Amino acid sequence: MERLSSIDELKGLQQEILGATDPNRPRVRICMTGCRAFGAVEVRDAFRKSVSEKGLTGKVDIVETGCHGFCARAPVVAIDPHGFFYQQLSARDVPRIVEETLINGKPVEDLLYKDSPTAQPVSHEKEVPFYREQMKIVLRNCGQIDPTSIEEYIARDGYVAIAKVLSSMSPDAVIEEVVRSGLRGRGGAGFSTGTKWKFARNAKGTTKYLICNADEGDPGAFMDRAVLEGDPHTVLEGMLIAAYAIGAREGYIYVRAEYPIAVTHVKKAVADATALGLLGEKILGTDFSLNIKIKEGAGAFVCGEETALIASIEGRRGMPRPRPPFPAVSGLWGKPTNINNVETFANVPPIIHRGADWYASLGTEKSKGTKIFALAGKINNTGLVEVPMGITLERIIFDVGGGIPGGKKFKAAQTGGPSGGCIPASLLNLPIDYDSLTAAGAIMGSGGLIIMDENTCMVDLAKFFLSFTREESCGKCVPCRMGTKRMLEILQRITEGKGVLEDLDALKELAPMIKDASLCGLGQTAPNPVLTTLNYFYDEYRAHIEEKRCPAGVCKALIRYEIDPKTCTGCSLCRKACPQAAITGKAKEPHALNQSLCIKCGICYSECKFDAIQIH
Amino acid sequence: MTPSIDVSRIDPILQKYTNQAGALIPVLQEVQAVYGYLPEDALKRVGQTLHVPMSRIYGVVTFYAQFYLTPRGQHTIKCCQGTACHVRGGKGVLEALERELKVAPGQTTDDLKFSLETVACVGTCFLAPVMMIGEDYYGKLTPNTAVKAVRKYSPKAKSEEA
Numbered sequence: 001m002e003r004l005s006s007i008d009e010l011k012g013l014q015q016e017i018l019g020a021t022d023p024n025r026p027r028v029r030i031c032m033t034g035c036r037a038f039g040a041v042e043v044r045d046a047f048r049k050s051v052s053e054k055g056l057t058g059k060v061d062i063v064e065t066g067c068h069g070f071c072a073r074a075p076v077v078a079i080d081p082h083g084f085f086y087q088q089l090s091a092r093d094v095p096r097i098v099e100e101t102l103i104n105g106k107p108v109e110d111l112l113y114k115d116s117p118t119a120q121p122v123s124h125e126k127e128v129p130f131y132r133e134q135m136k137i138v139l140r141n142c143g144q145i146d147p148t149s150i151e152e153y154i155a156r157d158g159y160v161a162i163a164k165v166l167s168s169m170s171p172d173a174v175i176e177e178v179v180r181s182g183l184r185g186r187g188g189a190g191f192s193t194g195t196k197w198k199f200a201r202n203a204k205g206t207t208k209y210l211i212c213n214a215d216e217g218d219p220g221a222f223m224d225r226a227v228l229e230g231d232p233h234t235v236l237e238g239m240l241i242a243a244y245a246i247g248a249r250e251g252y253i254y255v256r257a258e259y260p261i262a263v264t265h266v267k268k269a270v271a272d273a274t275a276l277g278l279l280g281e282k283i284l285g286t287d288f289s290l291n292i293k294i295k296e297g298a299g300a301f302v303c304g305e306e307t308a309l310i311a312s313i314e315g316r317r318g319m320p321r322p323r324p325p326f327p328a329v330s331g332l333w334g335k336p337t338n339i340n341n342v343e344t345f346a347n348v349p350p351i352i353h354r355g356a357d358w359y360a361s362l363g364t365e366k367s368k369g370t371k372i373f374a375l376a377g378k379i380n381n382t383g384l385v386e387v388p389m390g391i392t393l394e395r396i397i398f399d400v401g402g403g404i405p406g407g408k409k410f411k412a413a414q415t416g417g418p419s420g421g422c423i424p425a426s427l428l429n430l431p432i433d434y435d436s437l438t439a440a441g442a443i444m445g446s447g448g449l450i451i452m453d454e455n456t457c458m459v460d461l462a463k464f465f466l467s468f469t470r471e472e473s474c475g476k477c478v479p480c481r482m483g484t485k486r487m488l489e490i491l492q493r494i495t496e497g498k499g500v501l502e503d504l505d506a507l508k509e510l511a512p513m514i515k516d517a518s519l520c521g522l523g524q525t526a527p528n529p530v531l532t533t534l535n536y537f538y539d540e541y542r543a544h545i546e547e548k549r550c551p552a553g554v555c556k557a558l559i560r561y562e563i564d565p566k567t568c569t570g571c572s573l574c575r576k577a578c579p580q581a582a583i584t585g586k587a588k589e590p591h592a593l594n595q596s597l598c599i600k601c602g603i604c605y606s607e608c609k610f611d612a613i614q615i616h
Numbered sequence: 617m618t619p620s621i622d623v624s625r626i627d628p629i630l631q632k633y634t635n636q637a638g639a640l641i642p643v644l645q646e647v648q649a650v651y652g653y654l655p656e657d658a659l660k661r662v663g664q665t666l667h668v669p670m671s672r673i674y675g676v677v678t679f680y681a682q683f684y685l686t687p688r689g690q691h692t693i694k695c696c697q698g699t700a701c702h703v704r705g706g707k708g709v710l711e712a713l714e715r716e717l718k719v720a721p722g723q724t725t726d727d728l729k730f731s732l733e734t735v736a737c738v739g740t741c742f743l744a745p746v747m748m749i750g751e752d753y754y755g756k757l758t759p760n761t762a763v764k765a766v767r768k769y770s771p772k773a774k775s776e777e778a
Contacts, residue, residue, distance in 0.1 A: 037753035071742035219698030299681030376700035376741030
C-alpha cells in the first residue's frame with residue numbers, strides 16, 4: 001500500500017476498504033492468542049482444510065483474531081454475519097460447523113454455550129450472559145479483527161481520531177478534551193491522564209519523550225497483553241494523540257518479553273503504520289512526526305514503576321528514584337517524559353472520536369468509562385471482561401463471571417494484585433471504582449481480579465503476596481527491602497503454627513511504616529494484602545495462632561490427610577501416586593495412610609475420585 | 617562445566633548497537649539468544665566493545681530475571697506461581713516437579729535436560745495451575761499430571777510405580 005500523504009487520502013483508503021468488503025460474506029473469527037494454549041491452531045487448520053474440501057476457498061474469511069475474553073471456554077470461535085458463538089471446540093467439530101453453519105446457515109446446537117442452570121443453548125455471542133453484561137470500548141476490536149491487518153483496523157474507524165486531531169484540534173484542545181473526559185490512569189494509581197499530559201506539555205525543553213508502559217507484571221493480570229495482541233493499532237493511535245498533545249517526537253513501548261505474541265503484533269503494527277505514513281516523519285502530510293521504538297523488558301516487576309522503567313530503557317538496573325522531579329519534568333535521558341499504560345492509551349482514540357461528553361457519561365462521578373478485568377481464580381468464567389465503572393463486585397462475579405465452581409461459597413476477591421487488597425463477601429455490593437476500592441483498603445490496580453472460595457486460606461494468601469513483593473523488591477530502600485522480609489517471616493511463623501498474638505501487633509506496626517517510608521509504589525502498597533486480610537479475616541489469623549488450625553485446610557503444618565475407610569473403594573490410585581509410599585492397602589479394601597511418612601504433598605487428595613481423602 | 621565458546625559470534629550484534637544509548641539490555645538479550653546463557657567471555661567482549669565496566673554488566677545481569685550466567689537445560693520448565701495458580705494448587709505442582717527432577721527452582725538437572733523455573737504469571741489463568749515446557753502449555757495440572765508431562769520429554773526416566 002502507498003504512503004498516505006493527507007487526511008483525505010486516509011478517508012479515501014477507508015472508503016476503498018469498506019467498498020471492497022461484503023458484509024454478508026461469512027467470517028470465521030478464531031481466537032489465536034490465549035486459546036492457542038488449548039488447541040486453537042488445530043482448530044484453525046481444520047477450518048482451512050474443511051473450507052477448501054467443500055470448495056468454499058475464497059468465499060469464506062478465516063480470521064485469526066485476538067482474545068474474545070471467554071478464556072474458560074477456549075478455544076472459542078465466532079461466525080459472522082450469523083453471530084453464532086462456538087466454544088470448547090476441537091478440530092473434530094469443525095467439519096460439522098462448515099457444513100451446518102457456513103453452508104446451511106444454521107447453528108450446531110451441541111457446540112453452543114449452554115446457559116446455566118437452564119442448560120438452554122445460546123446461539124448468539126451477544127446473548128451469552130458473559131458478554132451481555134459487558135461494555136466494550138477498549139476491547140471493541142479485540143476478537144473482531146485480525147490484529148496484524150492495519151486495513152481491518154482502518155475499516156473500523158481506525159486512525160480517524162488522530163485524523164480529527166491533526167485536522168482540527170490544537171494540542172491544548174486535545175488535552176482539554178481528555179481532561180474533560182475524566183479518564184484516569186489505568187495502570188493502577190488513577191491519576192488524571194489529561195492533567196499528566198498538561199504537566200509534560202508545560203515542561204521546559206524541546207525534546208520530549210512518550211512511553212507506553214506495557215510491562216504488565218501483576219500475577220493474574222493479562223489485560224494489556226490482550227489489548228496489544230488483539231488490537232495493537234489502537235495503542236499506537238492513542239500514543240500518536242498523546243505525542244501530539246505533549247509535543248513528543250519519539251516514543252517507546254516497554255513490553256514484557258514474556259509476551260511474545262504481543263511483541264510480534266506490536267512490531268508488525270509499527271512497521272505497517274510507518275509504511276502507510278501514520279508513523280514516522282510528516283504524518284499524513286502534516287508537520288507532526290513520531291517514531292516509536294519497542295523495548296523488551298527483561299523480567300523485573302519493579303520496572304512497572306515509571307522511574308524504574310526509565311532506568312531500564314536507559315540500560316541500567318531497573319531501580320526507582322525519588323520523585324520529584326517527576327518524569328514530566330525530568331524523565332528519560334533527563335528530558336520531560338510522559339508515561340501511560342496500555343489500557344490508558346487504548347481509551348484515547350474512542351474519547352477523541354466520540355467526544356469527552358460521551359465518555360464522561362459512562363461510569364461514576366469520579367471514575368469514568370470502563371475498566372478491563374482479568375477474572376481468574378475460583379470462578380467459572382475465567383477470562384477478560386470490560387465493564388462500566390461503578391458496576392458492583394457481585395455483578396462481575398455472578399452475572400459476568402458465572403459464580404464459583406463446584407457450588408462453593410465466595411470468600412473474597414483480590415484486586416490490584418500484590419499491591420491491592422482482599423474484599424470480603426460482606427462488601428459484594430461495593431461499586432467498582434477508584435475511590436470505593438481505596439476506601440475498602442484495596443486499589444483498582446491494573447485490573448487483576450482473583451476470586452477466592454472457602455478453600456483459600458487468607459493468611460496463606462497474604463504470605464503468598466508478601467513473598468512475591470519481597471522477591472521483587474529491588475533492594476534500594478530499607479523499609480521495602482527489610483520490611484517485607486520481616487513481615488514475611490512473621491506470616492511464615494503463623495502459617496507454621498508457631499505464631500503468637502503479639503505477631504499480629506507487629507504486623508500492624510510494620511505495615512504503616514513500610515507504606516509511609518518506602519521509595520516507590522511497590523513498597524508503599526506491599527502491606528495492603530496483609531492489612532486487608534487482617535481487617536476482614538482477623539478470626540482466621542487467630543485460628544492459626546490460638547487453635548493451631550487452618551480453617552481453609554491449606555497450611556501444611558496445621559493439617560493432616562486422612563483416608564475415610566467408609567468412602568474408600570480400594571481403587572489404589574492414591575497408593576500408586578503417593579511419592580512417599582505412605583499409603584498401604586489391598587485392592588478393593590479401604591487403604592490406610594501412615595502419618596509419619598506423609599509429606600502432605602496433596603497428591604492423594606487430587607488423585608482420589610471418590611472424595612475419600614479428607615483434610616483435617 | 618562451562619564449555620568454551622566462540623565469542624566472535626556476537627560481533628554482528630555489537631556492531632549493530634555501537635554508539636546507541638541504552639543498548640546494554642537489548643545487547644545482552646541478543647547475546648543470550650546466541651548461547652542460551654551469558655558466558656563470561658562474551659560479557660567481557662560486550663564490556664570492551666560498548667565501553668561498559670564489567671561491574672555494571674554484572675549488576676544488570678543479576679538484576680533481571682531473564683538473564684542466566686550458567687548454561688540452561690535443553691527444556692525449560694516454567695511452573696507458574698501466579699495468584700490464580702496459587703489458589704488452585706500451583707505450589708503442589710511445583711513441589712512434585714522438584715521431587716521428580718531433584719532440582720530447586722532456578723536450577724538445571726545434571727544431565728542438562730531440564731531447567732526448572734518459576735514464573736509469576738504466564739497470563740493463561742484459565743488453565744491454572746499451569747506450566748510451560750518450552751513453548752508448550754500444560755494446564756489444569758495436578759502434581760501427578762505435571763510429572764507425567766515432564767516424563768514425556770525424558771523417555772529414559774524410570775517410573776517408580778509400585
